[in-house]
Amino acid sequence: MESELVIRALGALAQEHRLALFRLLVQAGPEGLAAGAIAEALGVPASSLSFHLAQLTNAGLIAQRRDGRSLIYSADYAAMNALVGFLMENCCGGAACAPTAACVVEPKDERKSA
Amino acid sequence: MESELVIRALGALAQEHRLALFRLLVQAGPEGLAAGAIAEALGVPASSLSFHLAQLTNAGLIAQRRDGRSLIYSADYAAMNALVGFLMENCCGGAACAPTAACVVEPKDERKSA
DNA sequence: TCCATGATTCGATAATCGTGGAAATATCAA
DNA sequence: TTGATATTTCCACGATTATCGAATCATGGA
Secondary structure: OOHHHHHHHHHHHOOHHHHHHHHHHHHHOOOOEEHHHHHHHHOOOHHHHHHHHHHHHHOOOEEEEEEOOEEEEEEOHHHHHHHHHHHHOOHHHHOOOOOOOOOOOOOOOOOOOO | OOHHHHHHHHHHHOOHHHHHHHHHHHHHOOOOEEHHHHHHHHOOOHHHHHHHHHHHHHOOOEEEEEEOOEEEEEEOHHHHHHHHHHHHOOHHHHOOOOOOOOOOOOOOOOOOOO
């Protein structure tokens, strides 16, 4: 993960509604939530929410998929892990610190090629 | 760590110079670096750097101490760990994910009471 | 006390961001 | 098609942020 993307990710999270939104999706798991459900949960007007969803999407923190009329958003755990890894990289010059942080989502049906 | 502080921390990190600055301090370890040394390393004017240092300090991400005429800044690892923990909290509804992330700095001389 | 050094505060300016209603765009069902 | 629902795009506004030179403050040495 390169620094420019990291900045976009941090900037995306550095906002009341978006932080709540991202955490909501993190806790919702891979299933995700529809935009409408999110708007209701957060109490944010649809147009504002859409703006925030776009910010998070653009930062690579969440993914979007369609289900009928609904757009389902879900957290991208790999991006979250990469972000955390970037921050802690070479912590203490690599001395005593060997930080590891990862939220590993068990794949349901699909197989990763790597 | 409560959400308002987390937002300040994320906002503080979501900026080119400040992200580079924080990472510089994370990698420098508990010793820290003087403001002048940081300014030189980053190629940022003193007044600008001071502004950024204040942002990070205000967010609780770095600490300041004086050594003669120099002000030494160092990363607050506990704050960094708390920030990461907050983001990953209850990941996937607590299901399969047990994320742990911590950069533990070995205490030099002092003992923690907790 | 006087001076040099390290760093912060002040102030003005330009740029970016968050907001939410109205209009436009998808999708589905009849 | 027509209509209803789900969501996004457009737009204009106020608010916040980043920048950096000049002035100021703090420290230590002579």
